[in-house]
Amino acid sequence: MTGNLATMACAGGYLRVRIGRTQFLLAVTEPVHVSRAAGDDEPRTALQPDDGVPVLSIDETLRPAAAGTATAGCRLILRSGTENIAVACDAADLVGPEGVKLYALPPCMFTPESVFSAAASLGDNIHGVCRAEDLLAALASPPGGYTAGAGDTP
Amino acid sequence: MTAHTCKAWVLPIDDSLHTAIGEGEIAHVLPGLHPLQLLPRCPTWCRNVFRWHDRVVPLFDLAALLRPQGVAVDSQAIAVVAYPGPDNSVHYGGLKLSALPFGRRVSDEQQCDFPASSPHWERIASSCFEDPLHGPIPVLDLARVFAIESTHWV
Numbered sequence: 560m561t562g563n564l565a566t567m568a569c570a571g572g573y574l575r576v577r578i579g580r581t582q583f584l585l586a587v588t589e590p591v592h593v594s595r596a597a598g599d600d601e602p603r604t605a606l607q608p609d610d611g612v613p614v615l616s617i618d619e620t621l622r623p624a625a626a627g628t629a630t631a632g633c634r635l636i637l638r639s640g641t642e643n644i645a646v647a648c649d650a651a652d653l654v655g656p657e658g659v660k661l662y663a664l665p666p667c668m669f670t671p672e673s674v675f676s677a678a679a680s681l682g683d684n685i686h687g688v689c690r691a692e693d694l695l696a697a698l699a700s701p702p703g704g705y706t707a708g709a710g711d712t713p
Numbered sequence: 714m715t716a717h718t719c720k721a722w723v724l725p726i727d728d729s730l731h732t733a734i735g736e737g738e739i740a741h742v743l744p745g746l747h748p749l750q751l752l753p754r755c756p757t758w759c760r761n762v763f764r765w766h767d768r769v770v771p772l773f774d775l776a777a778l779l780r781p782q783g784v785a786v787d788s789q790a791i792a793v794v795a796y797p798g799p800d801n802s803v804h805y806g807g808l809k810l811s812a813l814p815f816g817r818r819v820s821d822e823q824q825c826d827f828p829a830s831s832p833h834w835e836r837i838a839s840s841c842f843e844d845p846l847h848g849p850i851p852v853l854d855l856a857r858v859f860a861i862e863s864t865h866w867v
Contacts, residue, residue: 581753621753662769664752665806665859667759674754678762678769685750685762685769697754 564661567677567688573659575686576635577650579619582686584659584679589691590638593651612636614645615698621674637695644695654681661688672697716820721842723850725812726775727786730830732838733817733852734794740805741765741793744813756863757781763807765793772807773858779831786811796855806859817844825849837861 569586574593576583585591614634618624634645662678674697675687720736749761749772758778762769772791776783790810798804823842827834828849834841837858838851 581751619753662762664755664762665759665771665804667773667859667861667863668752668755668771670754670756670863672754675752678750678752680764680769685764687752 564663564677567661570656572653572655575652575654576648578617578648581619581621582684583675584686584688585691587653591691592636593633594636595633612643612645614647616647617698621697637691639692639695642695642699644698646698658682672700716822718818718820721817721819721852722814723817723844724792724808724810724814727811730776730779731847731850732775733850734855738794738796738855739792739814740795742814743791743793745790746788747791763791765805768805770805770807772809774809779833794855796859804859806855827851
């Protein structure tokens with residue numbers, strides 16, 4: 560996987576997802592949906608909610624969470640082809656494109672299980688930017704299959 | 714005939730690991746701790762980014778690349794370096810340092826073999842010189858450093 564800023568930019572804005580101290584952006588055109596435990600104010604993205612999707616709890620390193628550390632403020636439902644996974648996350652909201660500036664990542668930041676295709680500055684924060692397909696593929700890959708990115712500690 | 718000399722910056726990577734870059738390749742030195750943003754699932758040698766002026770810049774940890782089993786050392790400074798990208802545009806990256814860089818005047822007569830500290834020097838360095846204090850110091854090819862592909866780094 561390599562980053563291509565032209566394909567990552569989205570005039571419609573981005574969905575900002577927070578899991579622990581990690582925040583990342585997905586273009587609103589990505590096949591994702593956010594559902595919350597209650598209320599109907601979830602951000603509108605390309606897909607509508609779909610029941611019966613298995614929920615995966617991951618931590619801020621974007622790896623399967625240890626028991627008891629799961630977050631559950633909302634669910635990010637990822638869809639790629641026939642695959643669906645719902646990821647438990649702390650928060651999600653929509654941000655407009657005007658404050659988001661994208662930056663390419665160099666080849667040395669990619670591995671076969673990379674998630675982020677670019678970085679973005681938004682206000683005082685820096686976020687990774689990913690595609691639903693890449694996040695889904697990384698979460699579906701067997702743990703321990705690749706070690707260069709292991710041991711992330713914020 | 715007088716030997717040709719040039720100025721280099723020597724970059725301390727950890728207690729016993731030094732490398733060097735050309736005088737014109739260093740854009741800025743950020744002393745002390747600098748706020749970093751971790752991008753999970755990136756390789757251990759390049760998994761943080763930081764703000765520098767109006768940019769988001771990747772931080773490369775050479776110690777993590779060359780001594781993957783070594784103990785991580787806290788960054789005491791960051792060297793912001795400039796290198797040519799594939800399209801000859803100027804790219805910026807950060808190198809994690811264990812101490813502030815210092816200058817050396819180097820002559821052709823100091824050229825020597827790469828040190829035995831890592832078998833990988835020849836993949837990321839273009840030459841090497843013998844320093845009277847620190848022994849052999851490889852001169853980095855920065856474009857190659859930031860273009861490392863993890864799948865080829867075994």
